[in-house]
Amino acid sequence: MSSANKRFNRQIAIFGLQGQEKIQSTKVVLVGFGGLGTFVLPQLCLLGVRDIAVVEHETFSETNRNRYMGFLHSDFDDDKGTGFDKVMVAERVAKGIDPEVNIKLIKNKLESRDAFDAIKRADIVVGCLDSDGARSILNELSIAYDVTYIDLASEVFVDGTFGGRIAVVKEGNGCLHCMGYGLDQTEVRRYLADETQLENEAKVYGVDKESLAAGSGPSVVDLNGIIASLGVQEFKLHITDPKNSSRYLNYRGHLKSITKVQVDEDNGCYCCSLYNKKLDANVERYLGVKAKPKD
Numbered sequence: 616m617s618s619a620n621k622r623f624n625r626q627i628a629i630f631g632l633q634g635q636e637k638i639q640s641t642k643v644v645l646v647g648f649g650g651l652g653t654f655v656l657p658q659l660c661l662l663g664v665r666d667i668a669v670v671e672h673e674t675f676s677e678t679n680r681n682r683y684m685g686f687l688h689s690d691f692d693d694d695k696g697t698g699f700d701k702v703m704v705a706e707r708v709a710k711g712i713d714p715e716v717n718i719k720l721i722k723n724k725l726e727s728r729d730a731f732d733a734i735k736r737a738d739i740v741v742g743c744l745d746s747d748g749a750r751s752i753l754n755e756l757s758i759a760y761d762v763t764y765i766d767l768a769s770e771v772f773v774d775g776t777f778g779g780r781i782a783v784v785k786e787g788n789g790c791l792h793c794m795g796y797g798l799d800q801t802e803v804r805r806y807l808a809d810e811t812q813l814e815n816e817a818k819v820y821g822v823d824k825e826s827l828a829a830g831s832g833p834s835v836v837d838l839n840g841i842i843a844s845l846g847v848q849e850f851k852l853h854i855t856d857p858k859n860s861s862r863y864l865n866y867r868g869h870l871k872s873i874t875k876v877q878v879d880e881d882n883g884c885y886c887c888s889l890y891n892k893k894l895d896a897n898v899e900r901y902l903g904v905k906a907k908p909k910d
Contacts, residue, residue: 623663634855635663641854642666644734646725646753647743648701649673650834651767653684654843655741656705660712662851668719668733669705674698682836725749726904735760739850742766743843745832747799748806752901754791757784759889759896763853766791767846771833778867779842781849783860787890788880794863795876807904838868845873 620627620635627635643664645652648671659667675683675690675698685708691698702720709718721729725744734740734753740762742753750766757764764784771777780797784790791798845864852860863876889896 626662630851630855637854638851639663639665642736642738644668644670644737644740645743646670646730646734646740646749647745648705649679649743649745650682650836650839651743651769651843651846653686653708654840655743655767655847657685657708657712658844658847659850660709660716662847663713665713665715666717667709668721668737669702670721670723670725670730670733671701671705672722672724674700675704682834682839684836725752726901728902731756731899731902734762737762739763739765739853741846741850746806747802750791751798751803751806752898754784755886755889755896756898756901758787758790758886759892759898761786761891765846765850765853766796767842769834769838769842771835771838776867776869777838778865778869779838779845780866781842781846781861781864783849783853783862787887789862789878789882790884790886792886793882793884794878796863807901841868842866
């Protein structure tokens, strides 16, 4: 057995050499390197994924310290109150696990040309996002360009319940809008709104525009780890054993339960009707909606 295969021999025993080769040849884009993404990336590298692009525009902040894997105490400067770019940490994590991994760093938001182009060439995109607005865009983009989209979400509610969701969008047969995933349409609308629209809404409802646009909430390390691992498991099954993969899993941590949700794959959904229409789907209309210019 080659040295490369020796590294993976214990998982090759599960899904075979052909499965390992499929994993290593899969082009992946990870959108979001935060509480979920920092768990997902090292697992992808440990599985043997060799072609990964990471889309993330933020820097490490003090509020991230309770749940980000792979970040060091020294990645945040207490005196300056600033931290490293998250994408730089992503590269360090990936290369530390596998020096041969080809990792592309996209320090920009999802709604940028670099991110769109990377997703279009991918086989699978894994979304680790805080905002349902960004989820809605990624949902539409992945359908239009026939890219399998695995979306991960963790949830902590004020009543003490907690859990998360894993959804797989593929081939235009059920998406985040029609499979009962629970996208917040108000949040989607606000995410797509420009500064003037947010300011006008703030005047009417008395809420500042930062709060209107915010998509983050309570988050804890153990819950993120569970959801990320379930998502990576579906990634692995989608590639190596699609018959046993799931389309939608609902994890309820307070009940210690995982439910496989049935997906209606033929329901006349508009977004699903955009399957593989590429430019004709006009997803490019989202470019620049929230994009941050390159430094």
